[in-house]
Amino acid sequence: MPVDLAALVAPEHTALLTVEVQQDVVGADSILPDLAAASGSMVPNIAALARAARSAGARVVHCTAEHRPDRQGSSHNARLFLATSKRREPGPPGPPTPAVLHPDLGAEPSDLVMPRLQGLSPLYDSGVDAALRHMGVTTIVATGVSVNVALLATVIEGVNRAYQVVVPRDAVAGVGAEYVEAVLDNTIALLATLTTTQALVDIWSA
Numbered sequence: 001m002p003v004d005l006a007a008l009v010a011p012e013h014t015a016l017l018t019v020e021v022q023q024d025v026v027g028a029d030s031i032l033p034d035l036a037a038a039s040g041s042m043v044p045n046i047a048a049l050a051r052a053a054r055s056a057g058a059r060v061v062h063c064t065a066e067h068r069p070d071r072q073g074s075s076h077n078a079r080l081f082l083a084t085s086k087r088r089e090p091g092p093p094g095p096p097t098p099a100v101l102h103p104d105l106g107a108e109p110s111d112l113v114m115p116r117l118q119g120l121s122p123l124y125d126s127g128v129d130a131a132l133r134h135m136g137v138t139t140i141v142a143t144g145v146s147v148n149v150a151l152l153a154t155v156i157e158g159v160n161r162a163y164q165v166v167v168p169r170d171a172v173a174g175v176g177a178e179y180v181e182a183v184l185d186n187t188i189a190l191l192a193t194l195t196t197t198q199a200l201v202d203i204w205s206a
Contacts, residue, residue: 003193006203008139009166011058015137018046018062019122019144019151023100025065026145026173035146038173038180043104045171045197046143054108056204059135062107063122063144063154064099066115121153129161139164141200142192147174147183155192165192168200 008014021043023029030036050060099115101107116126123129132140140163142154151172158165167188174180184194 005166005193005195005199006206008164008193009058009141009200009203010139011053011056011204013136014053014139014141015059015061015132015135016049016053016141017122017128017143017154018050018060018105019142019154020065020146021046021062021102021105021144022064023102027100027102029100034175035173038175038177039145040173042144042171042173043102045168047104047106048201049141049143049168049171049197050106050108050111052201052204053141054110058141058204059132059137060108060111061128061131062101062105062111062113063126063128064101064113064115065150066097066099066117068117069097120149121157122150123154123157123161132163137163139166141166141168143168143171145173147172147180147188148176152183152188155188159191166195166200167192168195168197171197 024031026036026039026043053060112131114122114126114128114131116122116124119125140158142151142158142165144151151174155165155167169184174183188194
């Protein structure tokens with residue numbers, strides 16, 4: 001059955017989520033240089049989606065990953081967490097170091113910024129789910145990184161929480177080009193509606 005994409009992403013019930021599109025992940029300060037290198041045109045595409053979403057009245061939510069300098073309260077139970085923590089300088093006890101959004105995103109004051117300290121997905125114990133429901137959101141457009149872990153986890157958790165999920169395939173990135181395409185085509189396509197940046201911009205700009 002064909003999907004009516006325009007109805008699916010109608011602004012009144014849709015939020016654009018950016019996942020970890022921040023300086024220390026895909027920007028100049030990346031602790032994951034292979035992922036930053038793979039991001040390519042992803043950030044400009046997400047910026048275009050954000051502009052179109054705001055203009056149409058859809059919500060824009062930036063989901064960031066943060067940590068305390070002393071690592072207290074952060075996840076340590078996966079090799080990814082251990083590897084990334086070793087690439088960050090430890091510090092004294094104190095509040096989390098705020099994530100810096102990639103400057104090319106063009107974030108606006110009307111956008112929500114929702115950090116998390118634990119887990120693999122912004123829908124895990126971060127307040128994002130509650131915020132979306134309070135705004136009447138039933139469809140999330142998931143963008144950002146990485147298709148390997150956090151973006152994929154966002155899609156799965158979004159479906160588990162009864163959201164419709166849309167993924168513009170040129171506004172996400174991961175490590176291993178062939179692997180990323182295989183995950184999009186063979187996993188995410190079974191869970192979400194795959195589309196493109198231009199298709200969404202055209203709908204929100206109509």
